[in-house]
Amino acid sequence: MTADQYLYEILGREAVDMGPQSPILSVLGTLNPLLWRWAGNRLHSVTPSGSFAKGTPNRSGTDIDLFISLSQETTETLREVYENLFSFIRANGYAPKRQNVSINIRVSAAYDVDLVPAKRQNMMNFDHSLYRRRADTWTKTNVQTHINHVRAGGRQSETRILKLWRTQKGLELPSFYLELTTIDALRGYNGTLSQNVWRVFQYLSSSFVGARVVDPANTNNIISDDLTAAEKNQVKAAADRALLANSWEEIVR
Incomplete structure (x- = not known):
């Protein structure tokens, strides 16, 4: 089996149905009434976001993020909204x-959901x-811009492999x-799947x-500040080990 065959086999194993009839979307039907009871007329919408919307989910990862959009007329602070x-x-x-920005729950003993x-x-x-x-603190964001950016980047397969490696x-x-x-x-590089993942390492x-x-979506929000220097160096060290591995099986399964 070639390196590319091995990685594509993993992607197949980890595939998630992202179509409009996806079973994962049943969590919307389960949670929508509850969220309406919580927010009332402050609730603007509840929509899939995160990996599911961007095309980068894995079966063994968090199944779906739900972005809860509240009206600009909401009077509570953002901290109060989160804690409430x-x-x-x-x-x-x-x-x-x-x-950090979400609340994780398990729904129907089947799905992990980040609210x-x-x-x-x-x-x-x-x-x-x-x-x-x-x-x-708080930050300005636009999840639709995030979704569009990641989809336009076209690196869903590589990202999914790297998410598994990270986990x-x-x-x-x-x-x-x-x-x-x-x-x-x-950016500007187009190899095979294994070559691309290797280049990311x-x-x-x-x-x-x-x-x-x-x-x-907000140039004042520095995503790289979300990790400490120690956490970044842990990622670097893990990448160093991947580059020294004797086989892909040692890197990701």
């Missing part, structure tokens, strides 16, 4: 886990204010940070730690 949603979800029988509450800034576009729990090696590397890094590392080893990664 956490408490409400827990009071309704779920076991939520706090993450991302945000406040719409105005009705002219899809810009939102989002709470960042680690820094206890299997226990690395702290947010998905959007990894998606943007993969696009940057492969080379980038992670040589350039990742010092690279400044900017949110395409």
Whole structure:
């Protein structure tokens, strides 16, 4: 089996139905009534975002992100919105886990769901204010811009392999940070799947730690600041080990 055959076999194993009839979308029907009860007329929309919307999910990863858009008339602070949603979800029988900008829950014993509450800034576009729990601050973002950017980058297969590698090696590397890094590392380069992934490992080893990664929806939001220097060096060290591996089986499974 060639390197490309091996990686494509993994992608096949990890494939997720992303069509309009995907079983994963059933979580919308389960959670929508609950979210409407929580937000009432403040709720503007609940839409798939994250990996599912960008075409980069893996079966063994978080199944779907739901972006909860609240009206710009919402009076609570973003921190209060986040904590109120956490408490409400827990009071309704779920076991939520706090993450940086999302709240993770398990739905129907089958799907992991990340809930991302945000406040719409105005009705002219899809810009939102989002709470960042680690820094206890907020940032402006536009998830539709993120989706469009990653889809246009065209590196979904490479990103999915690298997400599996990240998870299997226990690395702290947010998905959007990894998606943007993969696009940057492969800009202007078009090899086979294995060659492309290898090139990303080379980038992670040589350039990742010092690279400044900017949110395409907000140039004031520096995505690369989401990791500490120690966490970035852990990613670099793991990439160094991948480049020294004797086989792809040692790198990702």
